Amino acid sequence: GTLPDKGQSTGLPVSAFSVEKFLTHLIPTSIADAMAQNEILQIVIFAVFFSVAMGALPERSKQLLSLIDDIGHIMLKVTSYVMKFAPIAVWAAITATVAKNGLGVLWKLIVFMGGFYFSLFILWGILVVVGFVVIGPRYSHLLRLIREPLMIAFSTASSEAAYPKTLEGLNKFGASQRISSFVLPLGYSFNLDGTMMYCTFASIFIAQTYKVEMSLGTQLAMLATLMITSKGVAGVPRASLVVIASTLSQFNIPEAGLLMIMGIDTFLDMGRSATNVIGNTLATSVVAKWEGELGPEHALGPSDVVPPSMIPGEVPVMAGH
Structure with missing residues (x-):
């Protein structure tokens, strides 16, 4: 088919990446604003500072800690209600995508x-092999425990929607709540394997489509740029498209090429979301083993539910990565 015109606008906000901008973006202007914008990285950083301060004032923090724990239980219950309606929302979103772009768009991009x-x-396959090497035969039990969050992530195209069930599976597996409630939210900012692969795949695909020659050095520079700019995209709808648009403009590749893959982004999102869940559960279980806090499998008790200060933002139903 014909390519989108190089000068055509994608309607996505584009700004050149800079280390200074990335570092200043880490610190929230206001925690209320960070929560409203679902800025995961900022929320995690605030949570770390807030928990350190609470630890420094143990007597004064007791009542607040109890309140936060109660809110955590309530929020997880609300999430379970929302997830009951998620399949309907996903069906509607996919229907809208096909209706707008036509089935022809999907067939052209099937390769x-x-x-x-x-x-x-x-x-x-690589992640599973690493899991068996580091964790041992027990790793097969973890794969069984995360089947449900994997299906949630795949069907809703949101690895965050699967967060509560992923955490539950890790705690059942024997990873201590102290490790899992810290490493898992951090993984949503720094360990998005599927999202990273999608960004590089899409960028190279668009460059090749427009016959833009890229040296190995340029490709490595693009990889390094994407690794940094993709941080904290887990809770922002279609955020990976914005990251790709910014990267394309920086490397003089027509960003209009994004218009070709927007029609199938939902289908690709499902795979990369599920991959993010596998990557993050592996990372958490490995850290738990290294720290000597990987115990035997057990049924969950009240203490195994994470407080909301470590939940990465409000869990969206249709957050794309």
């Missing part, structure tokens, strides 16, 4: 989708 999912399966 791109096939290549992306083939690469994801290879990554899944």
Whole structure:
């Protein structure tokens, strides 16, 4: 088919990446604003400062800690209600995508989708092998425990929607609540394997489509840029598209190429969301083992539910990565 005109606008906000901008973005102007904008990285940083301050004032923090724990239980219950309606929302979003772009768009990009999912399966294989090497035969039990959050992440195209069930599975597996409630939210900012693969895949695909020659050095520079700019995108709808648009403009690749893949972004989002869940559960269980806090499998008690200060923002139903 014909390519979108190079000068055509995608309607996505684009700004050049800079280290200074990234560092200043880490510190929230206001925690209320960070929560409203669902800025995961900022929320995690505030949570760390807030918890350190609470630890420094243990007597004064007792009542507040109890309140936060209660809010955590309530929020997880609200999430369970929301998830009951998630399949309907996903069906509506996919229907709208096909209605707007037509089935022809999907068929033209079937090779791109096939290549992306083939690469994801290879990554899944590597992650599973690493899991068995580091954790041992027990790792198969963890894979069984995270089946439900994996399906939630895949069906809703949101790895954050699967957060409560992922945490529950890790705690059942034996990872201490202290480790899982810290490493898992951090992973939503720094360990988004599927999102990172999608950003590089899409950027190279668009460059090749427009026959833009890129040296190995340029490709490595693009990889390094994407690794930094993709931080904290987990809770922002279609945030990976914004990251790709910014990267394309920086490397003089027509950002209009994004218009080609917008029609199938929902389908690709499902695979990368599920990959993020696998990557983060592996990272958490490995850290728990290294710290000597990986105990035997057990049924969950009240203490195994994470306080809301460590939940990465409000869990969106349709957050894309």
